[in-house]
Amino acid sequence: MEFAVRTWSAGARLGSLQLAAGLQVETPGLLLLTRKGLPAFIPPDLLQNLHPDARACQVTPLHFLESPNATTVAKAGGLHKLVSLTGFGMVAVARDSLMDESNGEGSSKMGASFETSSGRRVVGPAKYMEVVNAFKPDLWVSLPDEVPSWVAEKRNRLSVDRTLQWLDQCLSLQPAEYGNRCLGVVVGSTSLDERIRSAEQTATRNVAGFSLGGFGLGEDAAQRAVQMEAVLTKLPKEKVRHVSGIGLPEEILQAVGAGIDVFDSIYPFMLTKGGYAMTFPLNMENSQRSFDSEPTGEELARSGGDSAKINLRSVAYRLDNAPLVIGCKCYTCRKHTRAYINHLINTHEMLAQTLLEIHNTYHYLEFFKAIRHSIKLDKFHDFRNWFTSTRQKSGTPSPSKSRQ
Known part of the structure; x- marks a missing residue:
């Protein structure tokens, strides 16, 4: 994986992300939201010619805890081959945007709590990396302990500590032959101090880039702007930056202006569903x-x-x-x-x-x-x-x- 920034404009940056499959993604760019590796309503044959930029997908390992499980994916040769999208990029993100889940609530020291098709499950670094390694993704995001904006300060500090601990464990479990494909997650909810601490500590790890987690969980737009700008000043400029949890056009523009490169958004899916x-x-x-x-406007309102x-x-x-x-x-x-x-x-x-x-x-x-x-x-x-x-x-x- 290689990333390069080509030019800047009012805080926004134009770059290119070279994925392991040889695919070049222009940034700021959008990862297509998927469920089990494919968009909710678009079959693979139509996806091939949808748009020249429709070549990178976001997939969550949480969808592969039961069926098909990690063993099935590994036997198929990885996620690209399983879903017949060998010319596409796959980015594994530990957030299920298609479910109404409360990631972080009920988290234990053993792992993060997620809503799955068979009920709520606690997923630790070992299980998470079992699925990620079976995927053979182009990029993957470390397991985060994300919490909503209303949690107490003590719980927020704990989420930062756990996320850093889990990052170290995830890095130790990635196959050496695949190279460095990990995006370390920065959390901290609405606490600016905890966000900065998380960013500074994550930047000391051997990661390919960064994923800003915990957004879209109750913070307002003004809080988000301050936090993003403060966090990004603590991260190396030469590494790629990803964010989950935001998706409205104004939110995208806000994040791009702060210096974010890669997005996954539930917005197109929710409009389609409605x-x-x-x-x-x-x-x-x-x-x-x-x-x-x-x-x-009057006609539209009616x-x-x-x-x-x-x-x-x-x-x-x-x-x-x-x-x-x-x-x-x-x-x-x-x-x-x-x-x-x-x-x-x-x-x-x-x-x-x-x-x-x-x-x-x-x-x-x-x-x-x-x-x-x-x-x-x-x-x-x-x-x-x-x-x-x-x-x-x-x-x-x-x-x-x-x-x-």
């Missing part, structure tokens, strides 16, 4: 033209949408023969209409989720592409201000008011 399609503009120069062809998304369940789209987003080049927008997807949703056809996830994933990857373009032109500050002001003017709920 029957929504992303529609927010991606280009500062063409934004007014796209708005002129879209429904007004249909249950806003300037960021439209609700395809709404009767407002029953006879709408336009694509989800005019000018979008994804498979869904090139081949199908809003009316057709509205019909599929309301007749409970599985194809509805497949077409929506294709579009939502494509649109979000285009969002990251636009971010990288703004950094390349040294206009990230302008892009961020334009994007957030556009959302505020159009009445899109802020991250503190809505998780969609």
Whole structure:
């Protein structure tokens, strides 16, 4: 694994991440959220041609505690071969974004507590690394003891100590022949002192990069900004930085501005599951033209949408023969209409989720592409201000008011 930063703009950095499989991922970049190695609704054959940047996936070892278990994955030759995605990158992250889990609650000194398909289980470093080693991932995140923002200071200190201890154990259990592929987790909840202590101690370990854990567990946007900036000043600039637990476009821009490189986000999945399609503009120069062809704010409100998304369940789209987003080049927008997807949703056809996830994933990857373009032109500050002001003017709920 190799990582290089090419240029900076207003705190954001443009780089490239070379994974073990020979795949180069441009950063800031998005890992596709998966369940057992594949996106929730997109089959492998459609994933191959979804988007040029749809080549790196986030997978959680928690999904492989029962079936298929680590032994099955190892016999298949690793996760890439098991799911028939040998040309893709796989990043193992110890957080299950598709479940409503309370990671950290009930953690013991033996391991972290996670919600699984067979109930809550305590997973320690040995079991965790058994699954990770079976995966043969391109990158993997060490086992964290993440806690929500409301825990007591004593419990928070303990989570930092445990995460560091588990990092050392995980590093001792990784096969030497694979090289250094570990991202050490930085935790600390809402305590700035504990976040800094965690970052400083993790930076002394032999890790390939860092994963900022414990976000999206109750902190507000202002707290997150202060913590990210303080933590990142303590980490080596030449190593890659990943974060879990955030996903709204404004949150992504906040993290990119702080210097984060790699993201995994539940946002496209949750929109797809709810029957929504992303529609927010991606280009500062063409934004007014796209708005002129879209429904007004009042029309969107009546249909249950806003300037960021439209609700395809709404009767407002029953006879709408336009694509989800005019000018979008994804498979869904090139081949199908809003009316057709509205019909599929309301007749409970599985194809509805497949077409929506294709579009939502494509649109979000285009969002990251636009971010990288703004950094390349040294206009990230302008892009961020334009994007957030556009959302505020159009009445899109802020991250503190809505998780969609």
